[in-house]
Amino acid sequence: MTDETRKIAFICSKGTLDMAYPALIMGWAALGNGIDVTIFFTFWGMDIINKARVDHLEIAPVANTSMKMSMMGVDTGNLGIPNLMGVLPGMTAFATSLMKSKMNKLEVPPVREYLQMLVDAGAKLYACKMSVDMMDLKMEDFVDGVIDIVTAGDFIDMTDGAQIIFV
Amino acid sequence: MATRDIAGKTVQVNDEGFMTNPDEWEKNIAIEIAKEEGIVELTPAHWQVIEFCRKKAAESGAAPTLRAITTGSGISTKDLFTLFPKGPAKKVAKISGLGKPEGCV
Numbered sequence: 001m002t003d004e005t006r007k008i009a010f011i012c013s014k015g016t017l018d019m020a021y022p023a024l025i026m027g028w029a030a031l032g033n034g035i036d037v038t039i040f041f042t043f044w045g046m047d048i049i050n051k052a053r054v055d056h057l058e059i060a061p062v063a064n065t066s067m068k069m070s071m072m073g074v075d076t077g078n079l080g081i082p083n084l085m086g087v088l089p090g091m092t093a094f095a096t097s098l099m100k101s102k103m104n105k106l107e108v109p110p111v112r113e114y115l116q117m118l119v120d121a122g123a124k125l126y127a128c129k130m131s132v133d134m135m136d137l138k139m140e141d142f143v144d145g146v147i148d149i150v151t152a153g154d155f156i157d158m159t160d161g162a163q164i165i166f167v
Numbered sequence: 168m169a170t171r172d173i174a175g176k177t178v179q180v181n182d183e184g185f186m187t188n189p190d191e192w193e194k195n196i197a198i199e200i201a202k203e204e205g206i207v208e209l210t211p212a213h214w215q216v217i218e219f220c221r222k223k224a225a226e227s228g229a230a231p232t233l234r235a236i237t238t239g240s241g242i243s244t245k246d247l248f249t250l251f252p253k254g255p256a257k258k259v260a261k262i263s264g265l266g267k268p269e270g271c272v
Contacts, residue, residue: 005253025271032233034254108272109234117234120244 007036007162009155014167015047017057017099017111022167024114031121038162039118040155041146042128045167046135049127049142054112058096062086072098112143119145126150126158174199178264185257185266189224192264200262206251209262213250216242220263230265232256234272 008030010023027037047053061067061081069076072094085091100110109117119125127142129151139149150158168179168187174195179187186192197217201209209217219240223231233256237244251258260268 028233029256029271031248032254032256034252106272107234117237117244121248 004161005034005036007038007159009038009040009159009162009164011155011164011166012039012041012045012048013043015044015053015057017059017096019045019167020048020057020111021103021108021114023165024111024118025108026165027118027123028114028121031118031123036162037118037123038126038159039123040126040128040150040159042131046127046131046137048111049115049125049146050137051141051143054115054143055110057111058092059099060086060092061095062091067095115143115145126155128152128155181266183267185261186264187266189221189264192221196264197262200264204251204258204262205253206258206262210250212242212246213262216240216247216250216259217263220259220265224263224265229270230260230263230268232268232270232272233259235268235270 008027010027012020012023014020023039027039030037041049047057062083064086065080067081069079069081072081103110108114115125125146127137127146127149129149131137132149139146169182170177171180171184174193176191176193176196178191178196181187186196198209201213206213216236219236219242220231223235223239231239233244233247236242236259237247242250247255247259256268260266
């Protein structure tokens with residue numbers, strides 16, 4: 001063990017509900033253990049910090065081979081959700097509400113609240129400059145706690161010595 | 168099981184230094200462990216957290232998670248991280264004479 005504080009940086013590149021959580025959960029655990037946490041949001045991950053999107057992240061059963069019928073309460077073992085069924089209107093909303101209710105039962109906070117917890121605990125959040133330009137976003141589109149819009153180079157500079165986890 | 172002497176008492180601890188029998192804990196022990204963890208003085212706000220954890224652990228048998236502390240003790244996330252800087256998860260549990268919190272949130 002060195003005296004220097006361990007640092008972890010997460011890159012959040014996905015905007016689906018299931019992929020929003022890994023960095024939040026690990027980041028919170030890291031902060032709880034006294035580790036310095038930086039999170040960089042890029043591409044679809046911008047949805048996680050977008051005020052208009054953060055409460056509406058979804059999970060789609062289409063092309064998701066890990067999502068099984070049994071998760072929807074139908075006891076069919078390893079039988080997947082047929083893609084043909086996944087395309088039916090309402091299936092994404094249904095899968096999303098199912099995941100949200102399971103998380104809720106485990107007392108896992110919703111994404112917006114989770115982000116606020118991380119910020120309160122000292123995590124530093126940054127938005128990717130190229131994604132901001134590409135998606136016509138501005139600082140005011142983001143939830144509180146996003147410190148700045150930075151370039152890839154800035155991110156590399158600020159994460160000197162950090163362990164980087166790409167999600 | 169290892170033991171250690173602290174605040175004039177011999178208590179059982181595991182290899183990470185967490186006390187294994189919450190009944191052996193007393194306030195003087197908390198004050199001593201806090202000092203070892205870099206917290207010079209335990210203020211009423213610290214005690215509010217410690218007492219909440221002791222109560223929760225007595226009910227459930229496990230140290231509460233950070234989120235359980237911030238939603239139940241009346242101490243905010245910001246304050247918790249200020250009161251127990253650099254890793255409140257283990258510090259709070261250790262000072263409260265409990266094991267590591269179980270659960271991810």
